[in-house]
Amino acid sequence: MxxxxxxxxxxxxxxxxxxxxxxxxxxxxxxxxxxxxxxxxxxxxxxxxxxxxxxxxxxxxxxxxxxxxxxxxxxxxxxxxxxxxxxxxxxxxxxxxxxxxxxxxxxxxxxxxxxxxxxxxxxxxxxxxxxxxxPTQALLDAFTIRRHLAPEGGDLAGLSVAIVGDILHSRVARSNVHLLTTLGARVTLVAPPTLIPVGVESWPCAVSYELDPVLDSVDAIMMLRVQSERMQAAYFPSALEYSRLYGLDAARLSRLPEHAIVLHPGPMNRGMEISADVADSSRAVMVEQxxxxxxxxxxxxxxxxxxxxxxxx
Amino acid sequence: MDSARTVLDDADISRAIRRIVHEIVETAKGTESLVLLGIPTRGAYLARRIADAITGIDGVEVPCGTLDITLYRDDLRLRAVRPLEPTSIPPDGIDGRIVVLVDDVLYSGRTVRAALDALNDIGRPAAVRLAVLVDRGHRELPIRPDYVGKNLPTAVKENVAVKLREVDDLDAVELSEVGA
Structure with missing residues (x-):
C-alpha cells in the first residue's frame, strides 16, 4: 500500500x-x-x-x-x-x-x-x-468490534452490524459498509428514506427504514449524528420525531442481545440519535473507539x- | 537448498540448551530475579524451552516473554515493510530483574542492538544478558553473547538456518551456500 x-x-x-x-x-x-x-x-x-x-x-x-x-x-x-x-x-x-x-x-x-x-x-x-x-474511522470501528466480539483475532465473519442515522451525508457509513463487509460482517443501514443515498442498491448491505425490527439480531450498533451542517433542505419533520423513531434510548438498548455493543464515531448529539443514559452505559464503547x-x-x-x-x- | 549441511541435530540442540540453562542459573546465582525474553520467531521458542528446562531442574517457573524488535530495526527503510510479531512482557515487568535475551543466531549484532533499545523503553533491568543457539561471527557492532550453544565459523556468503519443531518439522541447524 x-x-x-x-x-x-x-x-x-x-x-x-x-x-x-x-x-x-x-x-x-x-x-x-x-x-x-x-x-x-x-x-x-x-x-x-x-x-x-x-x-x-x-x-x-x-x-x-x-x-x-x-x-x-x-x-x-x-x-x-x-x-x-x-x-x-x-x-x-x-x-x-x-x-x-x-x-x-x-x-x-x-x-x-x-x-x-x-x-x-x-x-x-x-x-x-x-x-x-x-477509512481510518472504519478501521478503528472494525478494530473495536473485533476486540469485543472476535477477540481471537482474524476477521469479523458472521457478525451483524447495524448503522443507524444520517447515511446520506456520512462518509463513516460508506467506509464502514465496505470494510465490515470485506471482513465478513453483515451490515444493515437504518434510516428514514430521505437519509439513504441514491444508488444504495449497489452497496453490499441491507437497508431498513425502521430501527425496531433490527434490534434483536445485531451484535454491534453504530449510531450516526444527523449532519445538519451538510443539509440544505428538510429531511425529516422534526428532531423530536427523528429521535423517537431512530434514536437509541434505554428501552431500545434493553432489546439488543446481551453481548451487543454501541458505537458512535462522535461528535454525539445526546438526546437526538442517542440518549444520555445509553451514551454513558457500559455497553457504549465511544471512549475505547x-x-x-x-x-x-x-x-x-x-x-x-x-x-x-x-x-x- | 540441496547443498544444506546439518551442523547440529536434535540431540546436539537439546544438549546445547541444557548447557545454556545451567550456565544461566549459575551466573544468576539462582533463578529468583531472572526474566527470559525471546526474540520472535525462533528466539521466542528457544526462550520457552529454556524456561521449561529451568522448571524441570529447579521446579521454579521463570517469567518468560517475547520481545519483537521490528519497530527498532535500523534497516526498516531498506526493505519492504515487515509485519509485527507479538511482544509480551511478563506482568511483573523487567525493572530490577536480570533479563536474558534469547535469539537463534547471532550475526551482525544489529538485532541485539535493537532489542537493547526496545528494553530501554520498557524498563530498567538490573542486567541484560544474551543467550544464542548459534554464534556465526561477522559482528558489525561491539556486542558479544554470554551464553552460546555453538560457535560456528561461517563465511558471509553462507546461510545459517535454525529449524525448531515448534515451527519447522524438525530440530536442526543447517549451513548452506547462498546462491549455490
Missing amino acids: RHLLSAGEIDRDQAVLILDTAAELGAVTDRSIKKLPTLRGRTVVNLFYEDSTRTRISFEAAAKRLSADVLNFSAKGSSVSKGESLKDTALTLQAMGADAVVLRHGSSGAAHRLAHAGWIDASVINAGDGTHEH VANGVNVRMAVLYLLLAGDGKDAG
Missing part, C-alpha cells in the same frame, strides 16, 4: 494486517514510555480543510508516538483562506519534504486527486473527503511509511 484513500480498496488480508498491527502497537500505549523510534526523521503533514478535533489529534498522537515530525496545516488562518488552490498547497508541502499527507477535505475525491495528480511524492491518507469516505483510533492510525502510518516504499502488497 502506498496511499490509504478508501476502505473500498482494502482487501481482507490487508484489513486484517492493519488490525493486527494496530493490536501490537496498542501495547505501546500501555507503557510508561509511549514512544517508538520507527518513523524518526519522517514528516507527516495534517492538512485539514474542515474542522476536526478528534481525527486531527488522533493522527497527531499516532505520528508522534512513532517519532515522526508533525506539521499541522488547517485551512483557517492559512493562505487557503486567501484563495490558494489544493495544487499550490500540495506543491508547498512537497517542497517542505512531507513524507505523508493526512487530508481532510469537504470535497469528495480530494484525497484521490492529491494522491494521483502527480503534485507530490508523499503517501496520502484520507481523513475524510466530503460525503465519500473516512478514541483510544483505538490512535492505534489504528499508528498502524496505517507504520505500514505506509516504515518500509522502502516499494509496494509489497
Whole structure:
C-alpha cells in the first residue's frame, strides 16, 4: 500500500494486517514510555480543510508516538483562506519534504486527486473527503468490534452490524459498509428514506427504514449524528420525531442481545440519535473507539511509511 | 537448498540448551530475579524451552516473554515493510530483574542492538544478558553473547538456518551456500 484513500480498496488480508498491527502497537500505549523510534526523521503533514478535533489529534498522537515530525496545516488562518488552490498547497508541502499527507477535505475525491495528480511524492491518507469516505474511522470501528466480539483475532465473519442515522451525508457509513463487509460482517443501514443515498442498491448491505425490527439480531450498533451542517433542505419533520423513531434510548438498548455493543464515531448529539443514559452505559464503547483510533492510525502510518516504499502488497 | 549441511541435530540442540540453562542459573546465582525474553520467531521458542528446562531442574517457573524488535530495526527503510510479531512482557515487568535475551543466531549484532533499545523503553533491568543457539561471527557492532550453544565459523556468503519443531518439522541447524 502506498496511499490509504478508501476502505473500498482494502482487501481482507490487508484489513486484517492493519488490525493486527494496530493490536501490537496498542501495547505501546500501555507503557510508561509511549514512544517508538520507527518513523524518526519522517514528516507527516495534517492538512485539514474542515474542522476536526478528534481525527486531527488522533493522527497527531499516532505520528508522534512513532517519532515522526508533525506539521499541522488547517485551512483557517492559512493562505487557503486567501484563495490558494489544493495544487499550490500540495506543491508547498512537497517542497517542505512531507513524507505523508493526512487530508481532510469537504470535497469528495480530494484525497484521490492529491494522491494521483502527480503534485507530490508523499503517501496520502484520507481523513475524510466530503460525503465519500473516512477509512481510518472504519478501521478503528472494525478494530473495536473485533476486540469485543472476535477477540481471537482474524476477521469479523458472521457478525451483524447495524448503522443507524444520517447515511446520506456520512462518509463513516460508506467506509464502514465496505470494510465490515470485506471482513465478513453483515451490515444493515437504518434510516428514514430521505437519509439513504441514491444508488444504495449497489452497496453490499441491507437497508431498513425502521430501527425496531433490527434490534434483536445485531451484535454491534453504530449510531450516526444527523449532519445538519451538510443539509440544505428538510429531511425529516422534526428532531423530536427523528429521535423517537431512530434514536437509541434505554428501552431500545434493553432489546439488543446481551453481548451487543454501541458505537458512535462522535461528535454525539445526546438526546437526538442517542440518549444520555445509553451514551454513558457500559455497553457504549465511544471512549475505547478514541483510544483505538490512535492505534489504528499508528498502524496505517507504520505500514505506509516504515518500509522502502516499494509496494509489497 | 540441496547443498544444506546439518551442523547440529536434535540431540546436539537439546544438549546445547541444557548447557545454556545451567550456565544461566549459575551466573544468576539462582533463578529468583531472572526474566527470559525471546526474540520472535525462533528466539521466542528457544526462550520457552529454556524456561521449561529451568522448571524441570529447579521446579521454579521463570517469567518468560517475547520481545519483537521490528519497530527498532535500523534497516526498516531498506526493505519492504515487515509485519509485527507479538511482544509480551511478563506482568511483573523487567525493572530490577536480570533479563536474558534469547535469539537463534547471532550475526551482525544489529538485532541485539535493537532489542537493547526496545528494553530501554520498557524498563530498567538490573542486567541484560544474551543467550544464542548459534554464534556465526561477522559482528558489525561491539556486542558479544554470554551464553552460546555453538560457535560456528561461517563465511558471509553462507546461510545459517535454525529449524525448531515448534515451527519447522524438525530440530536442526543447517549451513548452506547462498546462491549455490
